[in-house]
Amino acid sequence: MADTRGTEMLLRAGFIRQLGSGLYAMLPPMTRVLHRLEALIRHELEVAAQEVSFPLxxxxxxxxxxxxxxxxxxxxxxxxxxxxxxxxxxxxAPTHEEAAVAVARELVGSYRDLPLSIYQIGRKFRDELRPRAGLLRTREFVMKDAYSFHATSEDLARTFEVMGDAYARILTRLGADWRAAQADSGMIGGTGSREYLMLSDVGEDEVLYTADGLYAANAEQAVSHAHPAPASPFTTFERRQTPGTPTVASACAVLDCEPAHMIKNVLYEAEYLNGDQTSTRPILVSLRGDHSVNAVKLWNTVSARVEGTLTALEVADTEKWATSLPLGYIAPDLPDSADGPFLRLCDEAAAGLRNFTTGANETDWHMVGANWDQHFPLPEVADLRQAQAGEVSTHDPAQPLLSARGIEVGHIFQLGTRYTGALGMTYATADGSSQTPTMGCYGLGVTRLAAALAEQCADERGLVWPAVIAPHEVILTVVDMKDAAQVEAAETLYAELRAAGIDALLDDRPLRAGVKFADADLTGIPWRVTLGRGVAGGRAEVRERRGGEVQEINLAEMVQYVRDRLGQP
Amino acid sequence: MADTRGTEMLLRAGFIRQLGSGLYAMLPPMTRVLHRLEALIRHELEVAAQEVSFPLxxxxxxxxxxxxxxxxxxxxxxxxxxxxxxxxxxxxAPTHEEAAVAVARELVGSYRDLPLSIYQIGRKFRDELRPRAGLLRTREFVMKDAYSFHATSEDLARTFEVMGDAYARILTRLGADWRAAQADSGMIGGTGSREYLMLSDVGEDEVLYTADGLYAANAEQAVSHAHPAPASPFTTFERRQTPGTPTVASACAVLDCEPAHMIKNVLYEAEYLNGDQTSTRPILVSLRGDHSVNAVKLWNTVSARVEGTLTALEVADTEKWATSLPLGYIAPDLPDSADGPFLRLCDEAAAGLRNFTTGANETDWHMVGANWDQHFPLPEVADLRQAQAGEVSTHDPAQPLLSARGIEVGHIFQLGTRYTGALGMTYATADGSSQTPTMGCYGLGVTRLAAALAEQCADERGLVWPAVIAPHEVILTVVDMKDAAQVEAAETLYAELRAAGIDALLDDRPLRAGVKFADADLTGIPWRVTLGRGVAGGRAEVRERRGGEVQEINLAEMVQYVRDRLGQP
Incomplete structure (x- = not known):
């Protein structure tokens, strides 16, 4: 059932129970963790926005x-x-931009009401095709989502940074290993967005970043300088017979060149919806033989060039086209099909290639020594290429891109007027004219953040919560419940800790100490105080869950010791 | 738009905005009220149950x-x-009994795991036919719902009272005008239930209660002693011609008797679903001419007597039956129709009647001087009658029933094994046998409770929140923002109140004092401190929103004064 260690531990430790595909019940300890996490988020957002709650x-x-x-x-x-x-x-609702604008347009009359920043913490729903990894990808989850409205894009950019700073503080206080990365705005839209990712092998996203900390981006969005193509072995434009070479590798072998010397031309089919009518359009993408298409970049590029809503974009079905097209030998100037003209696109790196080889529009033939404009018209150029670890960053040629897997826990967007315009939100400026405000939105996955922390911190013995959101801060374990002195010392200490505002839990079950230790480790409470034979001498053992470090402390000093370790004043 | 005063004020004061039929956004002040209300509920429930959260x-x-x-x-x-x-x-989900059992059956293995009590605070959905009165009847709302599991019904009854006590404390701390009432268990089912109603003219429920405080019940469920019927004028069983008298009033006029001397026989049609098959059954209800059928009592009685799920129960369509039946002249022994045998039911009060008149199963004819068993077989007897204000309570003949309108804010149920049995939840007893636990459930409407308080407390100037859930406890209103002394005194006091843990709001907008006073009244903040010319002499005015009482207080004593009035230590 559990496909990740964090999920396995959350299930074993009784934090969550599955009720259906991608549907989980939060049990008492998880409810405590989420309440504390929500309180932490509210605290950090207090300066940035007012809390509201929209209908689902x-x-x-x-x-x-x-x-x-x-x-x-x-x-x-x-x-x-x-x-x-x-x-x-x-x-x-999977997200609340529409609701936020519908409410904000009633609250904002004039420029004096701007900026307006609101947030909520609540459920969201997504009909996921493949729910996975416990709380990491579910069909119902808790998010913090904020929305802001501004008179100017400069003011929006300021709030974008204020929200980003709040996210940074939240992730840092949680002790998370995280990166902020440039990201694709996807279906939300807008002019710029940034993701907050927690690094984890079970993450679904790839982050490309540089060691100097100046660049990080989701691989869906990342840019790089491609490795320069070596000098081309071809100097003359000519046609070569290349039997049985429909792939880059096979053509290069026959032509005795490298993939970086080749322009491959990949056929896609786009499906889009205009009103109630579904249309299709064939797309021809030219890119260097050693590169691959970034599906998200291509989607965004095509989406902006079809009339209506792009609903599907797939590599063309070879069976369908095999009889009419010289698949594997296509050139950038392949004549338009009977189905309509190609949308022709060329990747930036491919546009810079000289004396390249490419298909000859005839099966078993290639052209070599070709140049754009001279031999083939250069199609519209766009960044369509998947950046890869090892390539050089654009800001500093000395910084290669490094790669890590990440879990997207936050995503913030500068949306512009896409929603405010569509929903007719306006405000009166100082001179009385009517303007459309610009908008930002800011998402932070609450259940996903808790689950990502479980993934990052869990070890083979169980969960390891940071104290700031742990279900309890300290657990007091009585070794021998038949020893009245141990029981009494535990109860006294429990009362003292509670009185000092420390969230202590007393494990006074009549079980073997080993079982109780294992349970405490599984639950992931950050500090365990073991009340054993040492209490006769007024002492008890304190063990840190994370590092396993153990110290013996005088019971009289225990409250102060725990308080110090929790960083409380 | 606003059909009640509370709703009107919540809209005007910017607490809520409608987003669709029965769908509301909670704006910042309402979000504050709801958070404080939820905190109060959590505090009172802490002793009774552990918090969880189920998927919607x-x-x-x-x-x-x-x-x-x-x-x-x-x-x-x-x-x-x-x-x-x-x-x-x-x-x-409109409610979570199924989810609660699905989770509890995994958590409970043996009698040692019982009782188990869990609760959540979250959204619920109902596809209401007619949403109304703002937050009082919506399609999406917030509820606290708790579920408990027990080895014995005695233990369930104890928890039922513990939950009821928590509800009583919550409503009392909120200063609500409320009643606990016996109630119908409706579609939730179970052996006993109790409603918590807040009295209000806009309430949809009628509560019948006695002045001695010993009896209160929802009119859907209430019982009473009917007024005794006066001695019958008929002594001989005979047939009388009564032309054109299909109604009780017209028949009584011709027969020179009272409605209480008559047995009327009302035809209903039940529709029920068994698997995928819909069936119907005609029902004949005999009751005293001066009484009316209680639809809920009849539903429950019929529901228990059909095989399958009762889906509709309506007074028979007169057009359909007018040709085949002597409508208006039906006797309790009306022969069964071709559609199948009648389910025949007689109300308790009707069963005690002697020498009554009733229909003769022939248009324009009645029988008089009739007695059960002698002249008509007595059908199955049940309590089917609507109790009415003015009738005598069953516990004390000196206590007549009084009537009030109420808003149902809470409803608690002893469910028995209906859900645990159906969903196969069992536990191992001490002797190792397997048993089905008995269950209780306990609902409290959070948004409805806040809305009901708005209804109970609002006056013509706006909302009047109890301090314990007000969006702010104190508002500081600066009369003249150009008077530096007033501004400084307000800022100093604001800082002092905040430092003392009092949730103060500072109204330093450059508006006329009258506008600011009106806004403070509309918002319903319990205490207003007015900083005007008096600050020169070190004094300010404190006004209580509820009673309008005004006092002048030294600024130096203000924090202590406010703290005392808020009941804080």
Missing amino acids: LQPAALWRQSGRWDAYTRAEQIMFAVTDRAGRELAL | LQPAALWRQSGRWDAYTRAEQIMFAVTDRAGRELAL
Whole structure:
């Protein structure tokens, strides 16, 4: 059942129980962890925004106004749609941009009401195709989502940084190993976005970053300088027979060149929805033979160039095209098909290539020594290439890109006027004219953050919570419940810790000490005080869960010792 | 838009905004009120249960196991059903008995794990036919719901009282005007339930209660002694011609008797679902001419006597039956129709009647001087009558029933084994045998409670929150922002109050004092400190929102004064 160590430990330790695919119940210790995490988030956001709460059910009309109903329900199928008893459609919200604008447009009349920043902590729903890894990818989860409205993009940029700073403080206080990375804005849209990722082998995202700390980006978005192509062995433009070489590797072998000398031309098919009508368009992407297409960059590029909502973008079905096209030998100037003209795109690195080889538009033939404009018209150029670890960063040629896996826990966006414009939100400026405010949105996964911490911190004995969100701060374990002195010392210490505002738990179950130690380790309470034979001499053992470090302390000094270790004043 | 004063004030004061039918956004002040209310509820429940959190989306299979899927989706249509991308049905939970058992059955192995009491605070959904009165009846709302599991019904009864005591403390701390009342268990089921109602003219429920405080019940459930029928004027059983008298009033006029001398026989039609098959059954209810049928009592009585899920119960369609039956002249022994035998029921008060008049099963004819068993077989007897204000209570004939309107804010149930049995939850007893635990559930409407308080407390100037959940405890209003002494005194006092842990708000907007006073009244902050010219002499005015009482206090004593009034140590 559990596909990651964190999930396994959360299940074994009784923090969560699965109720259905991607649906989990939070049991008492997890509820405590989440409450403490939410309190920490509220504390750090207090300076940045006011708390509100939006309904999870929302009229479909709102989502139609923003143009997202079709994209979310039909294209991505990521949004649950509900029909009420009167036959009206409702969205079960995966995000709240529409609701935030609908409320903000009633609260904001003039420039004096701006900026407005609001946030909520609550449930979200996504009809995930493949829920996985316990709380990391579920169909129902808790998020903190904030929305801000501004008169100017400079003011938006300031709030974007204020929110980013709050995220940095939150992740740092949690002791997380994290990176902020440039990111793709995806279906949310907007002009710029930044992800907050916690590094973990079970993460679904790849982060490319430099060691100097000046660059980090999701691989979906990352840019780099491609390794320069070595000088081309071809100097003359000519046609060569290359039998049985439909792949880059086989063609290079026959032509005695490297993949970096080749332009490959990949056929895609786009499907898009305009109103109720579905259309398709063939796409031809030219890129260097040693590079691969970044699906997200291509999606965004194509999405901006079709009329309507892009609903699918796939490498063309070879069976369908095999009879009509010279697949494996296509040139950038392949004539348009009967289905309509190609959208022709060329990757930036491919656009810089000289004396390249490419297909000859005829099976078993290639062209060599080709140059753009001279032999083939250069298609529209865009960054379509997947950046890779080992390539050189764009800000400093001495900094190669490094790679790590990450769990996206936060994502913040400068949206611009996409939603405020679509939903007709305006404000009166100082001179009385009407303007559309610019908008930002800021998401932080609460259940995912807790789960990512479980992944980062768990060891083979169980969970290891940071004290700031642990279900309890200290556990007092009585070694021998038949020893009245041990029991009495534990109860006294428990009362003292509680009185000092420390969240202590007393394990006075009549079980063997070993069982109790294992349970405490599994639960991940940061400090364990063991009350054993030492209490006769007024002493007890304190053990730190994370490092396993053990110290013997006088009972009389225990409260102060624990307080110091928890960093409390 | 606003159909009650509380709703009107919540909208005007910027606490809530409507986003769709029965769907509201909570704005910052309402979010503060709800957080404080939730904290108060958590505090009072801490002794009774542990907090958990269940998913709102739940596999339909769980609801089919309990037998409620059809009743909630098809019969009452009160539950939103969602279909995921794989075509599987999910419930959008209106309540969580199924989820609670599904989790509890994994947590409970033996009698040593019992009792188990858990609660959550979260969203619920109901596909209401007619949302109304702002937050009082919505399609999405916040509830506290608790579930408990026990080895014995005595232990369940104890927890039932512990939960009831917590509700009583919560409502009392909020200063609510409330009643605990015997209630119908409705679709939740179970052997006994109690409602907590806040009295309000906008309430949808009627409470019948006695002045001695010993009896209170929802009118749906209330019992009473009917006024005794006066001695019958009929002494001989005979047939009388009564042309054109299909109603009780017209028949009494012709027969020269009172409605209390008559047995009326009312035809109902029940529709019920067994598996996928819908069946109907005609029902004949005999009751005294001066009484009316209690729809809830009848539903429950019929529900227990049909095989399957009762989905509809309506007075028979007169057009359908007018040709085949002597409507208005029916006797208790009306022959069974071709559609199947009647379910025949007689109300308790009607069963005690002697020498009554009733229909003769022939249009324009009645029987008089009739007696049960002698002239008509007595049908199955049940309490089917609507109790009414003015009737005598069953516990003390000197206590007449009084009537009030109430808003149901809480409802607690002793469920028995309905859900634990259906979902196969068992525990091992001390002797190793397997037993089904008995269960209780305990609901408290959080958003509804806040809205009911708004209804009870609002006056013509706005909201009046009790200090314990007010969005702020004190508002400091600067009369003249151009007077530096006033501004300075306000800022100093604000800092002092904050330092003392009092949630103060400073109104330093450059507006006329009258506008600021009106806003403070509208928002309903319990205490207002007015910093005006008096600050020159070191004094300020304190005004209580509820009573309007005003006092002048030395600024130096203000913190202590406010603290005393808030009841803080």
